Amino acid sequence: MIRILLFSGLFTVIITAVQLSLNYQKETEELQTISQQLAETNAPSLARALWELNATKANDIGIYLMRIGLFKSITIKNENGDTMVFLGEKDIEAHQTSIKLQFEYSGRTGTVGTFEYQIVTDIVKRKIKDDFIIILISQFIKTFFVSIFILFIIHKLVIRHLNEISNWLNNFKPESSFSPLALEADKGSSNEMVKLKSAISEMGQQVHKHSTGLEKVVAERTAELEKLAYTDSLTGVTNRGAFLQAANEELNRSRRLSYDVGVMMLDLDHFKAINDTYGHDAGDKVLKQVSQAMANCLRKEDTLGRIGGEEFAVITPGADKRGMHKLASRLQQAIAILNFSFLPDNKNITVSIGYTKVSNDEDFKAALKRADEHLYTAKASGRNTFITDKGFLPRIVS
Incomplete structure:
Protein backbone atom coordinates (compact mmCIF):
# COMPACT_ATOMS: atom_id res chain seq x y z
CA MET A 1 0.00 0.00 0.00
CA ILE A 2 2.69 2.51 1.04
CA ARG A 3 4.88 1.59 -1.92
CA ILE A 4 2.02 2.11 -4.33
CA LEU A 5 1.22 5.52 -2.84
CA LEU A 6 4.89 6.56 -2.93
CA PHE A 7 5.21 5.47 -6.54
CA SER A 8 1.98 7.26 -7.45
CA GLY A 9 3.16 10.41 -5.64
CA LEU A 10 6.54 10.36 -7.39
CA PHE A 11 4.86 9.84 -10.75
CA THR A 12 2.49 12.74 -10.01
CA VAL A 13 5.39 15.06 -9.09
CA ILE A 14 7.26 14.23 -12.29
CA ILE A 15 4.22 14.71 -14.53
CA THR A 16 3.29 17.97 -12.76
CA ALA A 17 6.85 19.31 -13.03
CA VAL A 18 6.97 18.58 -16.76
CA GLN A 19 3.57 20.17 -17.29
CA LEU A 20 4.44 23.33 -15.31
CA SER A 21 7.80 23.62 -17.05
CA LEU A 22 6.00 23.72 -20.37
CA ASN A 23 3.52 26.27 -18.96
CA TYR A 24 6.38 28.45 -17.68
CA GLN A 25 8.05 28.43 -21.07
CA LYS A 26 4.79 29.26 -22.82
CA GLU A 27 3.86 32.15 -20.52
CA THR A 28 7.39 33.55 -20.65
CA GLU A 29 7.22 33.58 -24.43
CA GLU A 30 3.87 35.37 -24.25
CA LEU A 31 5.36 38.03 -21.94
CA GLN A 32 8.27 38.51 -24.30
CA THR A 33 5.89 38.93 -27.24
CA ILE A 34 3.75 41.52 -25.42
CA SER A 35 6.78 43.42 -24.10
CA GLN A 36 8.33 43.48 -27.57
CA GLN A 37 5.11 44.86 -29.04
CA LEU A 38 5.05 47.61 -26.36
CA ALA A 39 8.71 48.42 -26.99
CA GLU A 40 8.23 48.61 -30.74
CA THR A 41 5.09 50.75 -30.31
CA ASN A 42 6.92 53.31 -28.15
CA ALA A 43 10.21 53.16 -30.07
CA PRO A 44 9.35 56.12 -32.43
CA SER A 45 8.50 58.37 -29.46
CA LEU A 46 11.74 57.43 -27.73
CA ALA A 47 13.70 58.03 -30.94
CA ARG A 48 12.23 61.56 -31.28
CA ALA A 49 13.03 62.30 -27.63
CA LEU A 50 16.64 61.25 -28.17
CA TRP A 51 16.85 63.28 -31.40
CA GLU A 52 15.58 66.30 -29.56
CA LEU A 53 17.89 65.47 -26.63
CA ASN A 54 14.82 65.59 -24.43
CA ALA A 55 15.79 63.32 -21.52
CA THR A 56 12.67 64.29 -19.57
CA LYS A 57 10.38 63.05 -22.31
CA ALA A 58 12.37 59.83 -22.66
CA ASN A 59 12.17 59.34 -18.89
CA ASP A 60 8.39 59.88 -18.92
CA ILE A 61 7.98 57.24 -21.62
CA GLY A 62 10.13 54.83 -19.58
CA ILE A 63 8.06 55.47 -16.44
CA TYR A 64 4.89 54.80 -18.42
CA LEU A 65 6.23 51.47 -19.63
CA MET A 66 7.41 50.47 -16.15
CA ARG A 67 3.95 51.11 -14.73
CA ILE A 68 2.49 48.51 -17.07
CA GLY A 69 4.25 45.93 -14.90
CA LEU A 70 5.87 43.82 -17.61
CA PHE A 71 9.35 45.34 -17.45
CA LYS A 72 11.88 44.65 -14.75
CA SER A 73 14.35 47.24 -16.01
CA ILE A 74 14.53 49.82 -18.83
CA THR A 75 17.70 51.40 -20.18
CA ILE A 76 17.66 54.16 -22.84
CA LYS A 77 21.01 55.04 -24.40
CA ASN A 78 21.99 57.66 -26.99
CA GLU A 79 23.88 56.94 -30.17
CA ASN A 80 27.18 57.17 -28.29
CA GLY A 81 26.10 54.46 -25.85
CA ASP A 82 25.69 56.86 -22.94
CA THR A 83 22.79 56.03 -20.61
CA MET A 84 20.20 58.76 -20.62
CA VAL A 85 17.47 56.90 -18.69
CA PHE A 86 17.63 53.86 -16.38
CA LEU A 87 14.58 52.62 -14.53
CA GLY A 88 13.95 49.49 -12.41
CA GLU A 89 16.41 46.86 -11.17
CA LYS A 90 18.75 45.17 -13.54
CA ASP A 91 19.12 41.39 -13.16
CA ILE A 92 22.45 40.19 -14.52
CA GLU A 93 21.07 36.65 -14.90
CA ALA A 94 17.91 37.70 -16.74
CA HIS A 95 17.69 37.90 -20.51
CA GLN A 96 17.98 41.44 -21.92
CA THR A 97 16.38 42.55 -25.18
CA SER A 98 17.79 45.48 -27.17
CA ILE A 99 15.97 47.54 -29.86
CA LYS A 100 17.66 50.15 -32.05
CA LEU A 101 15.93 53.52 -32.01
CA GLN A 102 15.86 55.06 -35.47
CA PHE A 103 14.65 58.54 -36.46
CA GLU A 104 13.89 59.87 -39.95
CA TYR A 105 14.96 63.44 -40.67
CA SER A 106 15.08 65.22 -44.06
CA GLY A 107 14.43 61.94 -45.85
CA ARG A 108 17.26 60.17 -44.06
CA THR A 109 16.93 57.50 -41.35
CA GLY A 110 19.58 57.08 -38.71
CA THR A 111 20.10 55.32 -35.38
CA VAL A 112 19.84 57.77 -32.52
CA GLY A 113 20.14 55.27 -29.65
CA THR A 114 19.02 51.94 -28.19
CA PHE A 115 16.19 50.78 -25.99
CA GLU A 116 17.17 47.88 -23.69
CA TYR A 117 14.77 46.11 -21.36
CA GLN A 118 14.31 43.02 -19.18
CA ILE A 119 10.88 41.56 -18.62
CA VAL A 120 9.46 40.59 -15.23
CA THR A 121 9.44 36.76 -14.81
CA ASP A 122 8.81 36.76 -11.05
CA ILE A 123 5.07 36.89 -11.65
CA VAL A 124 5.24 33.84 -13.85
CA LYS A 125 7.42 32.02 -11.35
CA ARG A 126 5.05 32.78 -8.49
CA LYS A 127 2.11 31.70 -10.58
CA ILE A 128 3.88 28.49 -11.59
CA LYS A 129 4.80 27.82 -7.95
CA ASP A 130 1.22 28.34 -6.79
CA ASP A 131 -0.08 26.20 -9.63
CA PHE A 132 2.46 23.50 -8.77
CA ILE A 133 1.29 23.30 -5.17
CA ILE A 134 -2.38 23.28 -6.14
CA ILE A 135 -1.92 20.70 -8.88
CA LEU A 136 0.31 18.55 -6.68
CA ILE A 137 -2.19 18.50 -3.83
CA SER A 138 -5.14 17.84 -6.10
CA GLN A 139 -3.30 15.12 -8.01
CA PHE A 140 -2.14 13.51 -4.77
CA ILE A 141 -5.68 13.45 -3.41
CA LYS A 142 -7.01 11.97 -6.64
CA THR A 143 -4.16 9.45 -6.78
CA PHE A 144 -4.71 8.49 -3.15
CA PHE A 145 -8.40 7.75 -3.59
CA VAL A 146 -7.89 6.04 -6.95
CA SER A 147 -5.15 3.88 -5.40
CA ILE A 148 -7.38 3.02 -2.45
CA PHE A 149 -10.16 2.05 -4.82
CA ILE A 150 -7.86 -0.04 -7.03
CA LEU A 151 -6.35 -1.76 -3.98
CA PHE A 152 -9.80 -2.51 -2.66
CA ILE A 153 -10.82 -4.07 -5.96
CA ILE A 154 -7.55 -6.03 -6.23
CA HIS A 155 -7.87 -7.21 -2.63
CA LYS A 156 -11.45 -8.31 -3.15
CA LEU A 157 -10.81 -10.08 -6.45
CA VAL A 158 -7.24 -11.36 -6.04
CA ILE A 159 -5.28 -10.71 -2.84
CA ARG A 160 -7.90 -12.15 -0.48
CA HIS A 161 -7.92 -15.39 -2.43
CA LEU A 162 -4.13 -15.46 -2.60
CA ASN A 163 -3.95 -15.02 1.18
CA GLU A 164 -6.39 -17.90 1.64
CA ILE A 165 -4.31 -20.05 -0.71
CA SER A 166 -1.10 -19.07 1.12
CA ASN A 167 -2.55 -19.86 4.56
CA TRP A 168 -3.93 -23.17 3.29
CA LEU A 169 -0.56 -24.14 1.78
CA ASN A 170 1.27 -23.16 4.99
CA ASN A 171 -1.04 -25.40 7.03
CA PHE A 172 -1.08 -28.22 4.48
CA LYS A 173 0.64 -31.39 5.65
CA PRO A 174 0.42 -34.42 3.34
CA GLU A 175 0.55 -36.83 6.28
CA SER A 176 -2.37 -35.16 8.11
CA SER A 177 -6.05 -35.57 7.33
CA PHE A 178 -6.96 -33.72 4.15
CA SER A 179 -9.04 -30.54 4.41
CA PRO A 180 -10.00 -29.08 0.99
CA LEU A 181 -9.41 -25.43 0.19
CA ALA A 182 -12.59 -23.37 0.57
CA LEU A 183 -14.01 -22.39 -2.83
CA GLU A 184 -16.69 -19.86 -1.82
CA ALA A 185 -16.89 -17.01 -4.32
CA ASP A 186 -18.35 -13.58 -3.56
CA LYS A 187 -20.37 -11.69 -6.12
CA GLY A 188 -17.96 -10.30 -8.67
CA SER A 189 -15.13 -12.63 -7.73
CA SER A 190 -12.80 -13.69 -10.49
CA ASN A 191 -13.64 -17.06 -12.01
CA GLU A 192 -9.92 -17.52 -12.65
CA MET A 193 -9.19 -17.28 -8.91
CA VAL A 194 -11.90 -19.82 -8.14
CA LYS A 195 -10.42 -22.13 -10.77
CA LEU A 196 -6.94 -21.60 -9.30
CA LYS A 197 -8.14 -22.43 -5.78
CA SER A 198 -9.94 -25.49 -7.11
CA ALA A 199 -6.81 -26.65 -8.97
CA ILE A 200 -4.61 -26.15 -5.89
CA SER A 201 -7.10 -27.99 -3.69
CA GLU A 202 -7.21 -30.86 -6.19
CA MET A 203 -3.42 -30.90 -6.29
CA GLY A 204 -3.29 -31.02 -2.48
CA GLN A 205 -5.76 -33.90 -2.46
CA GLN A 206 -3.63 -35.82 -4.96
CA VAL A 207 -0.47 -35.11 -2.94
CA HIS A 208 -2.23 -36.28 0.23
CA LYS A 209 -3.48 -39.39 -1.55
CA HIS A 210 -0.06 -40.24 -2.96
CA SER A 211 1.62 -39.42 0.37
CA THR A 212 -0.76 -41.70 2.25
CA GLY A 213 -0.25 -44.44 -0.32
CA LEU A 214 3.50 -43.93 -0.19
CA GLU A 215 3.50 -44.17 3.60
CA LYS A 216 1.59 -47.43 3.34
CA VAL A 217 4.01 -48.79 0.74
CA VAL A 218 7.00 -47.68 2.85
CA ALA A 219 5.51 -49.35 5.93
CA GLU A 220 4.90 -52.55 3.97
CA ARG A 221 8.38 -52.50 2.46
CA THR A 222 9.91 -51.78 5.87
CA ALA A 223 8.02 -54.71 7.37
CA GLU A 224 9.18 -56.91 4.50
CA LEU A 225 12.79 -55.80 4.94
CA GLU A 226 12.61 -56.39 8.67
CA LYS A 227 11.15 -59.80 8.01
CA LEU A 228 13.93 -60.56 5.53
CA ALA A 229 16.52 -59.31 8.01
CA TYR A 230 15.28 -61.52 10.86
CA THR A 231 13.46 -64.37 9.14
CA ASP A 232 14.61 -67.36 7.12
CA SER A 233 13.10 -66.88 3.66
CA LEU A 234 12.32 -70.58 3.10
CA THR A 235 10.89 -71.75 6.42
CA GLY A 236 9.67 -68.49 7.93
CA VAL A 237 11.43 -69.13 11.25
CA THR A 238 14.13 -66.90 12.75
CA ASN A 239 17.38 -66.87 10.77
Whole structure:
Protein backbone atom coordinates (compact mmCIF):
# COMPACT_ATOMS: atom_id res chain seq x y z
CA MET A 1 0.00 0.00 0.00
CA ILE A 2 2.69 2.51 1.04
CA ARG A 3 4.88 1.59 -1.92
CA ILE A 4 2.02 2.11 -4.33
CA LEU A 5 1.22 5.52 -2.84
CA LEU A 6 4.89 6.56 -2.93
CA PHE A 7 5.21 5.47 -6.54
CA SER A 8 1.98 7.26 -7.45
CA GLY A 9 3.16 10.41 -5.64
CA LEU A 10 6.54 10.36 -7.39
CA PHE A 11 4.86 9.84 -10.75
CA THR A 12 2.49 12.74 -10.01
CA VAL A 13 5.39 15.06 -9.09
CA ILE A 14 7.26 14.23 -12.29
CA ILE A 15 4.22 14.71 -14.53
CA THR A 16 3.29 17.97 -12.76
CA ALA A 17 6.85 19.31 -13.03
CA VAL A 18 6.97 18.58 -16.76
CA GLN A 19 3.57 20.17 -17.29
CA LEU A 20 4.44 23.33 -15.31
CA SER A 21 7.80 23.62 -17.05
CA LEU A 22 6.00 23.72 -20.37
CA ASN A 23 3.52 26.27 -18.96
CA TYR A 24 6.38 28.45 -17.68
CA GLN A 25 8.05 28.43 -21.07
CA LYS A 26 4.79 29.26 -22.82
CA GLU A 27 3.86 32.15 -20.52
CA THR A 28 7.39 33.55 -20.65
CA GLU A 29 7.22 33.58 -24.43
CA GLU A 30 3.87 35.37 -24.25
CA LEU A 31 5.36 38.03 -21.94
CA GLN A 32 8.27 38.51 -24.30
CA THR A 33 5.89 38.93 -27.24
CA ILE A 34 3.75 41.52 -25.42
CA SER A 35 6.78 43.42 -24.10
CA GLN A 36 8.33 43.48 -27.57
CA GLN A 37 5.11 44.86 -29.04
CA LEU A 38 5.05 47.61 -26.36
CA ALA A 39 8.71 48.42 -26.99
CA GLU A 40 8.23 48.61 -30.74
CA THR A 41 5.09 50.75 -30.31
CA ASN A 42 6.92 53.31 -28.15
CA ALA A 43 10.21 53.16 -30.07
CA PRO A 44 9.35 56.12 -32.43
CA SER A 45 8.50 58.37 -29.46
CA LEU A 46 11.74 57.43 -27.73
CA ALA A 47 13.70 58.03 -30.94
CA ARG A 48 12.23 61.56 -31.28
CA ALA A 49 13.03 62.30 -27.63
CA LEU A 50 16.64 61.25 -28.17
CA TRP A 51 16.85 63.28 -31.40
CA GLU A 52 15.58 66.30 -29.56
CA LEU A 53 17.89 65.47 -26.63
CA ASN A 54 14.82 65.59 -24.43
CA ALA A 55 15.79 63.32 -21.52
CA THR A 56 12.67 64.29 -19.57
CA LYS A 57 10.38 63.05 -22.31
CA ALA A 58 12.37 59.83 -22.66
CA ASN A 59 12.17 59.34 -18.89
CA ASP A 60 8.39 59.88 -18.92
CA ILE A 61 7.98 57.24 -21.62
CA GLY A 62 10.13 54.83 -19.58
CA ILE A 63 8.06 55.47 -16.44
CA TYR A 64 4.89 54.80 -18.42
CA LEU A 65 6.23 51.47 -19.63
CA MET A 66 7.41 50.47 -16.15
CA ARG A 67 3.95 51.11 -14.73
CA ILE A 68 2.49 48.51 -17.07
CA GLY A 69 4.25 45.93 -14.90
CA LEU A 70 5.87 43.82 -17.61
CA PHE A 71 9.35 45.34 -17.45
CA LYS A 72 11.88 44.65 -14.75
CA SER A 73 14.35 47.24 -16.01
CA ILE A 74 14.53 49.82 -18.83
CA THR A 75 17.70 51.40 -20.18
CA ILE A 76 17.66 54.16 -22.84
CA LYS A 77 21.01 55.04 -24.40
CA ASN A 78 21.99 57.66 -26.99
CA GLU A 79 23.88 56.94 -30.17
CA ASN A 80 27.18 57.17 -28.29
CA GLY A 81 26.10 54.46 -25.85
CA ASP A 82 25.69 56.86 -22.94
CA THR A 83 22.79 56.03 -20.61
CA MET A 84 20.20 58.76 -20.62
CA VAL A 85 17.47 56.90 -18.69
CA PHE A 86 17.63 53.86 -16.38
CA LEU A 87 14.58 52.62 -14.53
CA GLY A 88 13.95 49.49 -12.41
CA GLU A 89 16.41 46.86 -11.17
CA LYS A 90 18.75 45.17 -13.54
CA ASP A 91 19.12 41.39 -13.16
CA ILE A 92 22.45 40.19 -14.52
CA GLU A 93 21.07 36.65 -14.90
CA ALA A 94 17.91 37.70 -16.74
CA HIS A 95 17.69 37.90 -20.51
CA GLN A 96 17.98 41.44 -21.92
CA THR A 97 16.38 42.55 -25.18
CA SER A 98 17.79 45.48 -27.17
CA ILE A 99 15.97 47.54 -29.86
CA LYS A 100 17.66 50.15 -32.05
CA LEU A 101 15.93 53.52 -32.01
CA GLN A 102 15.86 55.06 -35.47
CA PHE A 103 14.65 58.54 -36.46
CA GLU A 104 13.89 59.87 -39.95
CA TYR A 105 14.96 63.44 -40.67
CA SER A 106 15.08 65.22 -44.06
CA GLY A 107 14.43 61.94 -45.85
CA ARG A 108 17.26 60.17 -44.06
CA THR A 109 16.93 57.50 -41.35
CA GLY A 110 19.58 57.08 -38.71
CA THR A 111 20.10 55.32 -35.38
CA VAL A 112 19.84 57.77 -32.52
CA GLY A 113 20.14 55.27 -29.65
CA THR A 114 19.02 51.94 -28.19
CA PHE A 115 16.19 50.78 -25.99
CA GLU A 116 17.17 47.88 -23.69
CA TYR A 117 14.77 46.11 -21.36
CA GLN A 118 14.31 43.02 -19.18
CA ILE A 119 10.88 41.56 -18.62
CA VAL A 120 9.46 40.59 -15.23
CA THR A 121 9.44 36.76 -14.81
CA ASP A 122 8.81 36.76 -11.05
CA ILE A 123 5.07 36.89 -11.65
CA VAL A 124 5.24 33.84 -13.85
CA LYS A 125 7.42 32.02 -11.35
CA ARG A 126 5.05 32.78 -8.49
CA LYS A 127 2.11 31.70 -10.58
CA ILE A 128 3.88 28.49 -11.59
CA LYS A 129 4.80 27.82 -7.95
CA ASP A 130 1.22 28.34 -6.79
CA ASP A 131 -0.08 26.20 -9.63
CA PHE A 132 2.46 23.50 -8.77
CA ILE A 133 1.29 23.30 -5.17
CA ILE A 134 -2.38 23.28 -6.14
CA ILE A 135 -1.92 20.70 -8.88
CA LEU A 136 0.31 18.55 -6.68
CA ILE A 137 -2.19 18.50 -3.83
CA SER A 138 -5.14 17.84 -6.10
CA GLN A 139 -3.30 15.12 -8.01
CA PHE A 140 -2.14 13.51 -4.77
CA ILE A 141 -5.68 13.45 -3.41
CA LYS A 142 -7.01 11.97 -6.64
CA THR A 143 -4.16 9.45 -6.78
CA PHE A 144 -4.71 8.49 -3.15
CA PHE A 145 -8.40 7.75 -3.59
CA VAL A 146 -7.89 6.04 -6.95
CA SER A 147 -5.15 3.88 -5.40
CA ILE A 148 -7.38 3.02 -2.45
CA PHE A 149 -10.16 2.05 -4.82
CA ILE A 150 -7.86 -0.04 -7.03
CA LEU A 151 -6.35 -1.76 -3.98
CA PHE A 152 -9.80 -2.51 -2.66
CA ILE A 153 -10.82 -4.07 -5.96
CA ILE A 154 -7.55 -6.03 -6.23
CA HIS A 155 -7.87 -7.21 -2.63
CA LYS A 156 -11.45 -8.31 -3.15
CA LEU A 157 -10.81 -10.08 -6.45
CA VAL A 158 -7.24 -11.36 -6.04
CA ILE A 159 -5.28 -10.71 -2.84
CA ARG A 160 -7.90 -12.15 -0.48
CA HIS A 161 -7.92 -15.39 -2.43
CA LEU A 162 -4.13 -15.46 -2.60
CA ASN A 163 -3.95 -15.02 1.18
CA GLU A 164 -6.39 -17.90 1.64
CA ILE A 165 -4.31 -20.05 -0.71
CA SER A 166 -1.10 -19.07 1.12
CA ASN A 167 -2.55 -19.86 4.56
CA TRP A 168 -3.93 -23.17 3.29
CA LEU A 169 -0.56 -24.14 1.78
CA ASN A 170 1.27 -23.16 4.99
CA ASN A 171 -1.04 -25.40 7.03
CA PHE A 172 -1.08 -28.22 4.48
CA LYS A 173 0.64 -31.39 5.65
CA PRO A 174 0.42 -34.42 3.34
CA GLU A 175 0.55 -36.83 6.28
CA SER A 176 -2.37 -35.16 8.11
CA SER A 177 -6.05 -35.57 7.33
CA PHE A 178 -6.96 -33.72 4.15
CA SER A 179 -9.04 -30.54 4.41
CA PRO A 180 -10.00 -29.08 0.99
CA LEU A 181 -9.41 -25.43 0.19
CA ALA A 182 -12.59 -23.37 0.57
CA LEU A 183 -14.01 -22.39 -2.83
CA GLU A 184 -16.69 -19.86 -1.82
CA ALA A 185 -16.89 -17.01 -4.32
CA ASP A 186 -18.35 -13.58 -3.56
CA LYS A 187 -20.37 -11.69 -6.12
CA GLY A 188 -17.96 -10.30 -8.67
CA SER A 189 -15.13 -12.63 -7.73
CA SER A 190 -12.80 -13.69 -10.49
CA ASN A 191 -13.64 -17.06 -12.01
CA GLU A 192 -9.92 -17.52 -12.65
CA MET A 193 -9.19 -17.28 -8.91
CA VAL A 194 -11.90 -19.82 -8.14
CA LYS A 195 -10.42 -22.13 -10.77
CA LEU A 196 -6.94 -21.60 -9.30
CA LYS A 197 -8.14 -22.43 -5.78
CA SER A 198 -9.94 -25.49 -7.11
CA ALA A 199 -6.81 -26.65 -8.97
CA ILE A 200 -4.61 -26.15 -5.89
CA SER A 201 -7.10 -27.99 -3.69
CA GLU A 202 -7.21 -30.86 -6.19
CA MET A 203 -3.42 -30.90 -6.29
CA GLY A 204 -3.29 -31.02 -2.48
CA GLN A 205 -5.76 -33.90 -2.46
CA GLN A 206 -3.63 -35.82 -4.96
CA VAL A 207 -0.47 -35.11 -2.94
CA HIS A 208 -2.23 -36.28 0.23
CA LYS A 209 -3.48 -39.39 -1.55
CA HIS A 210 -0.06 -40.24 -2.96
CA SER A 211 1.62 -39.42 0.37
CA THR A 212 -0.76 -41.70 2.25
CA GLY A 213 -0.25 -44.44 -0.32
CA LEU A 214 3.50 -43.93 -0.19
CA GLU A 215 3.50 -44.17 3.60
CA LYS A 216 1.59 -47.43 3.34
CA VAL A 217 4.01 -48.79 0.74
CA VAL A 218 7.00 -47.68 2.85
CA ALA A 219 5.51 -49.35 5.93
CA GLU A 220 4.90 -52.55 3.97
CA ARG A 221 8.38 -52.50 2.46
CA THR A 222 9.91 -51.78 5.87
CA ALA A 223 8.02 -54.71 7.37
CA GLU A 224 9.18 -56.91 4.50
CA LEU A 225 12.79 -55.80 4.94
CA GLU A 226 12.61 -56.39 8.67
CA LYS A 227 11.15 -59.80 8.01
CA LEU A 228 13.93 -60.56 5.53
CA ALA A 229 16.52 -59.31 8.01
CA TYR A 230 15.28 -61.52 10.86
CA THR A 231 13.46 -64.37 9.14
CA ASP A 232 14.61 -67.36 7.12
CA SER A 233 13.10 -66.88 3.66
CA LEU A 234 12.32 -70.58 3.10
CA THR A 235 10.89 -71.75 6.42
CA GLY A 236 9.67 -68.49 7.93
CA VAL A 237 11.43 -69.13 11.25
CA THR A 238 14.13 -66.90 12.75
CA ASN A 239 17.38 -66.87 10.77
CA ARG A 240 20.82 -67.48 12.27
CA GLY A 241 21.73 -63.84 12.95
CA ALA A 242 18.40 -62.97 14.54
CA PHE A 243 18.47 -66.22 16.55
CA LEU A 244 21.88 -65.43 18.06
CA GLN A 245 20.74 -61.87 18.88
CA ALA A 246 17.56 -63.17 20.55
CA ALA A 247 19.61 -65.76 22.46
CA ASN A 248 21.99 -63.15 23.88
CA GLU A 249 19.07 -60.90 24.87
CA GLU A 250 17.34 -63.83 26.57
CA LEU A 251 20.56 -64.81 28.37
CA ASN A 252 21.07 -61.25 29.68
CA ARG A 253 17.45 -61.12 30.85
CA SER A 254 17.76 -64.51 32.60
CA ARG A 255 20.79 -63.33 34.56
CA ARG A 256 18.94 -60.22 35.73
CA LEU A 257 15.85 -62.21 36.74
CA SER A 258 17.67 -65.40 37.86
CA TYR A 259 16.17 -68.16 35.71
CA ASP A 260 17.78 -70.90 33.60
CA VAL A 261 18.03 -70.99 29.81
CA GLY A 262 18.32 -74.15 27.75
CA VAL A 263 19.44 -74.53 24.15
CA MET A 264 18.78 -77.34 21.66
CA MET A 265 20.45 -78.20 18.37
CA LEU A 266 18.42 -80.31 15.90
CA ASP A 267 19.45 -81.90 12.61
CA LEU A 268 17.22 -83.84 10.19
CA ASP A 269 18.49 -87.36 9.61
CA HIS A 270 19.49 -88.40 6.08
CA PHE A 271 18.30 -85.09 4.64
CA LYS A 272 21.00 -85.11 1.96
CA ALA A 273 19.61 -88.40 0.67
CA ILE A 274 16.16 -86.81 0.34
CA ASN A 275 17.60 -83.97 -1.74
CA ASP A 276 19.63 -86.34 -3.89
CA THR A 277 16.78 -88.82 -4.40
CA TYR A 278 13.67 -86.64 -4.65
CA GLY A 279 15.15 -83.26 -5.59
CA HIS A 280 15.58 -79.95 -3.85
CA ASP A 281 11.89 -79.05 -4.17
CA ALA A 282 11.08 -82.09 -2.06
CA GLY A 283 13.82 -81.11 0.40
CA ASP A 284 12.38 -77.58 0.67
CA LYS A 285 8.93 -79.02 1.34
CA VAL A 286 10.37 -81.16 4.15
CA LEU A 287 12.12 -78.16 5.72
CA LYS A 288 8.93 -76.07 5.62
CA GLN A 289 6.69 -78.71 7.19
CA VAL A 290 9.28 -79.73 9.79
CA SER A 291 9.74 -76.06 10.77
CA GLN A 292 5.98 -75.63 11.16
CA ALA A 293 5.68 -78.84 13.19
CA MET A 294 8.48 -77.76 15.55
CA ALA A 295 7.01 -74.26 15.94
CA ASN A 296 3.68 -75.80 16.97
CA CYS A 297 5.43 -77.69 19.78
CA LEU A 298 7.02 -74.60 21.34
CA ARG A 299 5.78 -72.12 23.91
CA LYS A 300 5.32 -68.45 23.15
CA GLU A 301 8.52 -67.55 24.98
CA ASP A 302 10.63 -70.16 23.13
CA THR A 303 12.58 -69.18 20.00
CA LEU A 304 13.12 -71.44 16.99
CA GLY A 305 15.83 -70.62 14.47
CA ARG A 306 17.29 -72.15 11.34
CA ILE A 307 21.05 -72.25 11.81
CA GLY A 308 21.88 -73.53 8.33
CA GLY A 309 20.87 -76.26 5.88
CA GLU A 310 18.84 -78.82 7.81
CA GLU A 311 20.09 -77.63 11.23
CA PHE A 312 17.77 -75.86 13.68
CA ALA A 313 18.15 -74.52 17.21
CA VAL A 314 15.73 -73.74 20.04
CA ILE A 315 16.09 -71.37 23.02
CA THR A 316 14.00 -72.42 26.02
CA PRO A 317 13.78 -69.88 28.89
CA GLY A 318 13.12 -71.32 32.36
CA ALA A 319 14.35 -74.75 31.25
CA ASP A 320 14.77 -77.70 33.59
CA LYS A 321 16.01 -81.18 32.69
CA ARG A 322 12.57 -82.79 32.72
CA GLY A 323 10.97 -80.03 30.63
CA MET A 324 13.71 -80.11 27.99
CA HIS A 325 13.57 -83.90 27.83
CA LYS A 326 9.82 -83.80 27.24
CA LEU A 327 10.23 -81.07 24.62
CA ALA A 328 12.83 -83.15 22.76
CA SER A 329 10.48 -86.14 22.76
CA ARG A 330 7.57 -84.00 21.59
CA LEU A 331 9.63 -82.56 18.74
CA GLN A 332 10.70 -86.01 17.56
CA GLN A 333 7.14 -87.29 17.64
CA ALA A 334 5.73 -84.23 15.80
CA ILE A 335 8.29 -84.66 13.02
CA ALA A 336 7.91 -88.44 12.81
CA ILE A 337 4.16 -88.27 12.08
CA LEU A 338 4.57 -85.94 9.10
CA ASN A 339 3.47 -87.47 5.80
CA PHE A 340 5.14 -86.73 2.48
CA SER A 341 3.69 -88.10 -0.75
CA PHE A 342 7.09 -88.69 -2.31
CA LEU A 343 8.29 -90.94 0.57
CA PRO A 344 7.47 -94.67 0.81
CA ASP A 345 4.73 -95.60 3.31
CA ASN A 346 7.18 -97.16 5.73
CA LYS A 347 9.56 -94.20 5.72
CA ASN A 348 9.28 -91.03 7.77
CA ILE A 349 11.46 -88.09 8.74
CA THR A 350 13.51 -88.38 11.93
CA VAL A 351 15.61 -85.87 13.83
CA SER A 352 18.66 -86.02 16.08
CA ILE A 353 18.83 -83.60 19.02
CA GLY A 354 21.50 -82.34 21.35
CA TYR A 355 20.57 -80.09 24.24
CA THR A 356 22.15 -78.44 27.28
CA LYS A 357 21.65 -75.75 29.89
CA VAL A 358 23.53 -72.45 29.63
CA SER A 359 25.68 -71.78 32.70
CA ASN A 360 25.38 -68.42 34.47
CA ASP A 361 28.91 -67.31 33.57
CA GLU A 362 28.95 -68.90 30.13
CA ASP A 363 28.93 -67.31 26.70
CA PHE A 364 25.94 -68.42 24.63
CA LYS A 365 28.09 -69.55 21.71
CA ALA A 366 29.95 -71.90 24.04
CA ALA A 367 26.66 -73.47 25.15
CA LEU A 368 25.50 -73.68 21.53
CA LYS A 369 28.74 -75.43 20.61
CA ARG A 370 28.23 -77.93 23.44
CA ALA A 371 24.67 -78.64 22.28
CA ASP A 372 26.05 -79.11 18.75
CA GLU A 373 28.58 -81.63 20.08
CA HIS A 374 25.75 -83.55 21.77
CA LEU A 375 23.87 -83.43 18.45
CA TYR A 376 26.70 -85.10 16.57
CA THR A 377 27.02 -87.64 19.37
CA ALA A 378 23.33 -88.44 18.84
CA LYS A 379 23.88 -88.82 15.10
CA ALA A 380 26.88 -91.04 15.72
CA SER A 381 24.77 -93.12 18.10
CA GLY A 382 22.39 -94.16 15.35
CA ARG A 383 20.31 -90.98 14.82
CA ASN A 384 16.68 -90.40 15.81
CA THR A 385 17.71 -89.80 19.42
CA PHE A 386 18.67 -86.97 21.75
CA ILE A 387 21.74 -86.45 23.90
CA THR A 388 22.41 -84.03 26.77
CA ASP A 389 25.01 -83.43 29.47
CA LYS A 390 25.74 -86.42 31.68
CA GLY A 391 24.79 -84.51 34.78
CA PHE A 392 21.63 -83.20 33.11
CA LEU A 393 19.91 -86.53 32.38
CA PRO A 394 16.35 -86.49 33.69
CA ARG A 395 14.68 -89.37 35.40
CA ILE A 396 12.09 -90.66 32.94
CA VAL A 397 8.74 -91.56 34.39
CA SER A 398 6.91 -94.06 32.20
